[in-house]
Amino acid sequence: MPAATANQTIGPYWHLIEHAEWADLTRFGANGEVITVTGCVRDGDGAPVADAAIEIWQADPPVDAAFPGFGRARCDAEGRFRFRTLKPGPVAGRGNAWQAPHLALALHARGVLKPLFSRLYFAGDPRNESDPLLSAITDPARRETLLAHEIGAGHWHLDIRLQGAGETVFLTV
Amino acid sequence: MSDPAPFHPLTPGTQPEYDTPSYGSTAKRHPQAALIAVPTTLTEANGPRFSPLHFPALADLSVTAGRPALGERIIVEGRVSDEDGRPVANTMVEIWQANAAGRYDHPGDQHDAPLDPNFHGEGRVFTDAEGRYRFVTIKPGAYPWRNHPNAWRPNHIHFSLFGSGFAQRLITQMYFPGDPLLELDPIYHAIADRAARERLISRFDVALTQPEWALGYRFDIVLRGRGATPMENT
Numbered sequence: 001m002p003a004a005t006a007n008q009t010i011g012p013y014w015h016l017i018e019h020a021e022w023a024d025l026t027r028f029g030a031n032g033e034v035i036t037v038t039g040c041v042r043d044g045d046g047a048p049v050a051d052a053a054i055e056i057w058q059a060d061p062p063v064d065a066a067f068p069g070f071g072r073a074r075c076d077a078e079g080r081f082r083f084r085t086l087k088p089g090p091v092a093g094r095g096n097a098w099q100a101p102h103l104a105l106a107l108h109a110r111g112v113l114k115p116l117f118s119r120l121y122f123a124g125d126p127r128n129e130s131d132p133l134l135s136a137i138t139d140p141a142r143r144e145t146l147l148a149h150e151i152g153a154g155h156w157h158l159d160i161r162l163q164g165a166g167e168t169v170f171l172t173v
Numbered sequence: 174m175s176d177p178a179p180f181h182p183l184t185p186g187t188q189p190e191y192d193t194p195s196y197g198s199t200a201k202r203h204p205q206a207a208l209i210a211v212p213t214t215l216t217e218a219n220g221p222r223f224s225p226l227h228f229p230a231l232a233d234l235s236v237t238a239g240r241p242a243l244g245e246r247i248i249v250e251g252r253v254s255d256e257d258g259r260p261v262a263n264t265m266v267e268i269w270q271a272n273a274a275g276r277y278d279h280p281g282d283q284h285d286a287p288l289d290p291n292f293h294g295e296g297r298v299f300t301d302a303e304g305r306y307r308f309v310t311i312k313p314g315a316y317p318w319r320n321h322p323n324a325w326r327p328n329h330i331h332f333s334l335f336g337s338g339f340a341q342r343l344i345t346q347m348y349f350p351g352d353p354l355l356e357l358d359p360i361y362h363a364i365a366d367r368a369a370r371e372r373l374i375s376r377f378d379v380a381l382t383q384p385e386w387a388l389g390y391r392f393d394i395v396l397r398g399r400g401a402t403p404m405e406n407t
């Protein structure tokens with residue numbers, strides 16, 4: 001078999017497949033601890049990335065008819081995005097390791113030729129200390145780019161910087 | 174629980190680089206620090222499951238409320254498999270595109286070409302048990318962009334696929350055979366490997382073409398694979 005098909009940018013007109021309700025992962029009636037996740041995406045000049053698509057995927061809680069585990073949101077003119085979902089629990093890692101609760105992130109935008117993958121962890125969770133990925137990032141400032149902070153009850157916020165000062169840790173998955 | 178089989182590493186040159194100077198928009202949008210490799214865990218090996226009940230199919234883009242869109246009607250069909258040759262069944266395939274005049278039904282598209290009230294440009298289907306998908310649509314027109322003087326995007330249809338694991342996420346574009354704009358397009362040429370690039374060009378297929386109705390184009394898609402031992406979906 002040939003190698004995997006090449007990616008191409010999502011471009012500026014991907015909103016033709018945008019459905020605003022996809023940003024609410026609880027819309028099918030999922031039960032659990034409901035949280036709001038917001039963020040802001042900026043480029044190497046600190047300018048808002050107004051045309052990005054942000055996707056979240058969580059392996060926990062397990063997907064069922066009421067919980068899709070996946071959401072997609074647009075960034076607005078200020079680069080801001082917003083999701084409503086269920087707070088994840090820990091996820092099995094490799095071997096006997098456990099991963100701290102997290103959301104997997106994929107970012108797509110004009111000027112981004114293949115998905116940018118990252119993760120969102122929850123600041124203050126003691127399980128972060130033994131998370132294999134967070135533990136592998138020795139620079140505390142870099143590690144901080146993956147930690148969302150609770151800025152209101154059940155409201156977690158993470159800024160994403162594509163390039164330069166405070167650049168988000170991006171992943172090869 | 175045993176560890177999920179790891180995804181094959183991507184073959185060098187077969188994917189575009191984030192930093193592609195000929196495509197100006199990458200300049201401020203590519204990471205400069207090295208990416209960190211994450212081994213395949215349940216996070217990457219699992220992925221969203223979309224129930225067709227919640228995500229109804231939009232397989233025919235060529236008709237809106239019974240009224241036909243303008244342009245050349247085409248059938249786009251293909252098979253989705255992974256690098257190990259296995260069909261990827263029941264996975265969502267989303268497409269979006271410009272109309273026959275090269276204009277998106279999108280507020281951000283200010284190209285001076287007409288909108289078509291009978292063409293919106295969004296499609297969504299699920300692959301069948303053999304990984305096959307099929308759309309009926311209109312051949313999209315080329316459109317200008319401001320990347321460099323007299324820049325035009327080749328005719329293309331945007332594709333989005335999920336596969337069964339989040340690490341298989343694919344956003345790509347399908348092109349058309351014989352398009353002279355391909356050789357001038359920095360997005361297409363961001364893929365260094367010529368064979369990988371050319372696999373984004375659909376094939377005209379007379380056997381898929383329906384007499385007196387629509388031309389057929391075949392576009393097969395390969396998602397990343399992860400070895401001989403598929404993990405059970407959870």
Ligand SMILES: [Fe+2]
Nearest residue numbers: 011013329331
């Ligand atoms: Fe496009």
